[in-house]
Amino acid sequence: MSKHEDYRKEQEQLSALMDDELDADSARRLLERMQSDPGLGLTWKRWHLTQAGLRSEAPTDVLDGVNQALNAEARVRQQRRQVQQSRWVGFAQGALAAGLVVVAVATLWTPGRHAPGSDSAPMEVQLPTAEVAAERSPQSVYWSRHVQYAGTGGQGRWEETLRSAVPDGESAL
Amino acid sequence: MTSASLTGEDLLSAAPEQASASPSAAAPGQTDLLLVKQVQAGNRHAFDLLVLRHQHRVAALVSRYTRQRQDIADITQDTFIRAYRALPGFRGDSEFYTWLYRIAVNVAKSHLATTGRRPLHHSLDDAENAWPEQPQDLATPAAVHEGSEMIRVVRQAWEALPDDLREALRLREFEGLSYDEIAATMQTPVGTVRSRIFRAREAIDRRLQSWRAGEQLEW
Numbered sequence: 001m002s003k004h005e006d007y008r009k010e011q012e013q014l015s016a017l018m019d020d021e022l023d024a025d026s027a028r029r030l031l032e033r034m035q036s037d038p039g040l041g042l043t044w045k046r047w048h049l050t051q052a053g054l055r056s057e058a059p060t061d062v063l064d065g066v067n068q069a070l071n072a073e074a075r076v077r078q079q080r081r082q083v084q085q086s087r088w089v090g091f092a093q094g095a096l097a098a099g100l101v102v103v104a105v106a107t108l109w110t111p112g113r114h115a116p117g118s119d120s121a122p123m124e125v126q127l128p129t130a131e132v133a134a135e136r137s138p139q140s141v142y143w144s145r146h147v148q149y150a151g152t153g154g155q156g157r158w159e160e161t162l163r164s165a166v167p168d169g170e171s172a173l
Numbered sequence: 174m175t176s177a178s179l180t181g182e183d184l185l186s187a188a189p190e191q192a193s194a195s196p197s198a199a200a201p202g203q204t205d206l207l208l209v210k211q212v213q214a215g216n217r218h219a220f221d222l223l224v225l226r227h228q229h230r231v232a233a234l235v236s237r238y239t240r241q242r243q244d245i246a247d248i249t250q251d252t253f254i255r256a257y258r259a260l261p262g263f264r265g266d267s268e269f270y271t272w273l274y275r276i277a278v279n280v281a282k283s284h285l286a287t288t289g290r291r292p293l294h295h296s297l298d299d300a301e302n303a304w305p306e307q308p309q310d311l312a313t314p315a316a317v318h319e320g321s322e323m324i325r326v327v328r329q330a331w332e333a334l335p336d337d338l339r340e341a342l343r344l345r346e347f348e349g350l351s352y353d354e355i356a357a358t359m360q361t362p363v364g365t366v367r368s369r370i371f372r373a374r375e376a377i378d379r380r381l382q383s384w385r386a387g388e389q390l391e392w
Binding site: 011012015016017018019020021022024027028031034035041043044045046047048049050051052053054055056057058059060061062063065066067069070073 | 201
């Protein structure tokens with residue numbers, strides 16, 4: 001079948017479609033073709049215009065207006081959806097952040113609880129040794145040394161320490 | 174073979190090459206229903222085809238409520254917008270045009286109530302039975318002239334058709350007969366009826382296009 005015959009057949013089918021006289025399968029195929037061939041749509045428009053003329057109906061063309069209104073509505077709906085989505089995302093992000101804060105606070109500040117691992121263990125303020133020494137009283141120096149030497153277990157070292165703390169000639173023992 | 178004894182099978186066997194125009198294909202409103210289903214499936218293009226198919230008829234209905242051309246256009250447009258919004262709920266219990274007709278009447282009444290105007294007809298029956306009148310708009314008489322001219326050109330083109338084409342189109346457009354019934358009336362195969370109606374539309378369209386080109390008018 002030549003291209004011209006194909007075209008004529010399609011136009012004839014279009015006329016039958018207008019009259020509800022095209023079988024369902026052919027109608028579906030033709031509607032698919034109409035989506036890709038604007039010429040068929042224009043023919044559809046003009047033939048309905050001639051039909052209106054035969055019925056003494058005044059010509060009307062509201063398609064552009066209808067499409068503009070529907071497109072504007074669709075844009076508004078889309079914008080509303082986006083706003084709602086961003087609100088939900090913001091809410092979800094806020095909730096997530098708040099949750100993380102709660103978890104962090106609960107982890108770090110639960111009294112008497114030491115989580116495993118040094119990263120999450122309760123922090124102790126560790127001042128540099130020199131500063132500590134400078135701020136300590138003589139008693140604390142004594143106890144510090146006591147712990148130091150007792151910890152290393154040297155009885156002799158302990159006695160040495162005592163001797164060094166007692167003036168010459170006196171025996172503490 | 175007389176028209177009375179002409180069955181659908183006879184017609185098919187007389188024109189086997191026209192199988193897609195089978196007698197069983199005809200069902201009032203089937204094209205609308207197919208388009209509606211496509212719109213419901215998300216095909217906006219199918220809705221365009223529905224608008225192009227029914228806009229003149231809806232406008233003619235609305236013109237029985239108001240003669241103001243701008244009102245007619247606004248109400249017709251609003252009818253299709255509301256129909257589009259409501260289409261997801263259309264189940265096909267009634268014909269699409271019947272459903273659309275109800276929407277148009279409601280929109281027209283609502284529009285007139287809003288603008289404080291009285292309808293030309295006060296009941297649906299009055300509106301249905303009234304002879305279609307040309308919308309009037311004193312502000313744009315050219316528009317009325319345009320419409321009247323278009324109708325005149327179409328009528329002239331139809332009258333100038335060869336007898337067989339003119340009669341086939343008359344039976345279809347004025348009498349509302351199906352192709353089967355036209356075939357029976359004209360004692361001709363249904364495929365021939367289909368071809369004649371197509372050629373008649375094509376001829377009128379050609380005449381209208383050349384008139385439009387000559388008149389340089391936009392509708």
